[in-house]
Amino acid sequence: xxxxxxxxxxxxxxxxxxxxxxxxxxxxxxxxxxxxxxxxxxxxxxxxxxxxxxxxxxxxxxxxxxxxxxxxxxxxxxxxxxxxxxxxxxxxxxxxxxxxxxxxxxxxxxxxxxxxxxxxxxxxxxxxxxxxxxxxxxxxxxxxxxxxxxxxxxxxxxxxxxxxxxxxxxxxxxxxxxxxxxxxxxxxxxxxxxxxxxxxxxxxxxxxxxxxxxxxxxxxxxxxxxxxxxxxxxxxxxxxxxxxxxxxxxxxxxxxxxxxxxxxxxxxxxxxxxxxxxxxxxxxxxxxxxxxxxxxxxxxxxxxxxxxxxxxxxxxxxxxxxxxxxxxxxxxxxxxxxxxxxxxxxxxxxxxxxxxxxxxxxxxxxxxxxxxxxxxxxxxxxxxxxxxxxxxxxxxxxxxxxxxxxxxxxxxxxxxxxxxxxxxxxxxxxxxxxxxx
Numbered sequence: 001x002x003x004x005x006x007x008x009x010x011x012x013x014x015x016x017x018x019x020x021x022x023x024x025x026x027x028x029x030x031x032x033x034x035x036x037x038x039x040x041x042x043x044x045x046x047x048x049x050x051x052x053x054x055x056x057x058x059x060x061x062x063x064x065x066x067x068x069x070x071x072x073x074x075x076x077x078x079x080x081x082x083x084x085x086x087x088x089x090x091x092x093x094x095x096x097x098x099x100x101x102x103x104x105x106x107x108x109x110x111x112x113x114x115x116x117x118x119x120x121x122x123x124x125x126x127x128x129x130x131x132x133x134x135x136x137x138x139x140x141x142x143x144x145x146x147x148x149x150x151x152x153x154x155x156x157x158x159x160x161x162x163x164x165x166x167x168x169x170x171x172x173x174x175x176x177x178x179x180x181x182x183x184x185x186x187x188x189x190x191x192x193x194x195x196x197x198x199x200x201x202x203x204x205x206x207x208x209x210x211x212x213x214x215x216x217x218x219x220x221x222x223x224x225x226x227x228x229x230x231x232x233x234x235x236x237x238x239x240x241x242x243x244x245x246x247x248x249x250x251x252x253x254x255x256x257x258x259x260x261x262x263x264x265x266x267x268x269x270x271x272x273x274x275x276x277x278x279x280x281x282x283x284x285x286x287x288x289x290x291x292x293x294x295x296x297x298x299x300x301x302x303x304x305x306x307x308x309x310x311x312x313x314x315x316x317x318x319x320x321x322x323x324x325x326x327x328x329x330x331x332x333x334x335x336x337x338x339x340x341x342x343x344x345x346x347x348x349x350x351x352x353x354x355x356x357x358x359x360x361x362x363x364x365x366x367x368x369x370x371x372x373x374x375x376x377x378x379x380x381x382x383x384x385x386x387x388x389x390x391x392x393x394x395x396x397x398x399x400x401x402x403x404x405x406x407x408x409x410x411x412x413x414x415x416x417x418x419x420x421x422x423x424x425x426x427x428x429x430x431x432x433x434x435x436x437x
Contacts, residue, residue: 218247
């Protein structure tokens with residue numbers, strides 16, 4: 001008889017039964033170990049599969065980005081080829097064409113929505129040569145699929161105004177003109193360094209109004225010794241010119257500019273804060289009474305159709321492709337918002353395009369930098385920004401600084417969008433500093 005080791009619940013445990021139990025327990029442990037090993041192997045297999053899928057997706061995305069970049073380089077190359085052809089035709093005037101190409105295509109992306117151009121051709125240039133230069137508009141439209149009616153804006157100075165020339169520009173597709181009037185006072189124009197007179201500005205606006213479907217003018221106020229009464233009269237006179245969009249900019253003094261140095265020398269004194277504020281309020285009142293809505297801090301339009309599509313696209317954070325020497329752009333590349341700057345100077349630009357490197361600068365913005373830029377631009381408009389854009393920056397209605405700016409009446413939240421109020425817009429720079437720092 002086997003020797004009884006001990007009794008468990010009235011059951012005698014012998015050496016043989018203990019050995020069998022130990023063997024059974026060992027088998028169970030072995031099975032458990034095998035299950036763990038199999039599951040770990042399966043997990044590693046699944047992880048390897050996921051890594052392979054992610055690698056394949058990343059490779060596909062990289063290939064897509066390369067195709068996207070190649071398309072952009074091809075477009076730049078084709079546009080550069082046209083610039084070189086024009087160089088043979090116009091010789092030393094190629095710099096004029098470069099600026100025209102640069103600005104005209106500055107806000108185009110995968111699909112054209114709007115274009116902005118600088119007036120750069122000479123007023124005494126023959127219309128045939130002007131039309132050849134403006135063929136770039138047709139070329140751009142053939143390279144990009146329009147997403148609807150295209151707004152093509154030309155920026156011009158009053159000295160550029162000539163009826164036949166403006167008619168040629170309109171015939172080439174320019175449908176919006178922005179005229180740099182700046183002031184309707186000869187002394188003010190001289191102070192601002194402009195080379196046109198008030199009468200020339202009046203005549204130029206009249207010529208432009210007959211040639212283009214949409215017309216905008218720029219004005220500068222808060223000039224030295226400017227009074228509320230004088231600005232009211234000047235703005236009221238301007239409103240009789242027939243434009244539907246106006247950009248009144250308050251004169252700002254930067255220390256490193258000629259104006260800043262003149263102020264530092266005591267050559268002249270800018271308006272104090274109270275007078276500057278009064279001039280701002282006068283601007284809002286006069287324009288609102290005339291039917292212009294302030295859809296952006298410094299831009300007023302008579303109805304939504306008169307708003308600048310080019311500017312709105314930029315303020316909304318859309319992509320835009322800058323073509324030509326020195327052109328700036330914002331593109332989504334490799335999943336990141338990317339700031340681009342083309343090579344400056346025609347020779348460097350042409351060489352860069354030929355080498356497949358059209359940009360002298362290509363900086364990927366961090367998600368936070370891109371979000372901050374969107375907020376900085378978006379809060380300038382009456383559309384404001386989505387509340388989620390601020391949440392991404394750690395700003396919520398329930399916490400400072402957003403909560404305080406709302407309570408103090410500088411910002412308002414409506415339908416999940418944050419907007420600057422009439423109180424906040426005049427001091428928007430300070431509001432933005434408080435919000436983002």
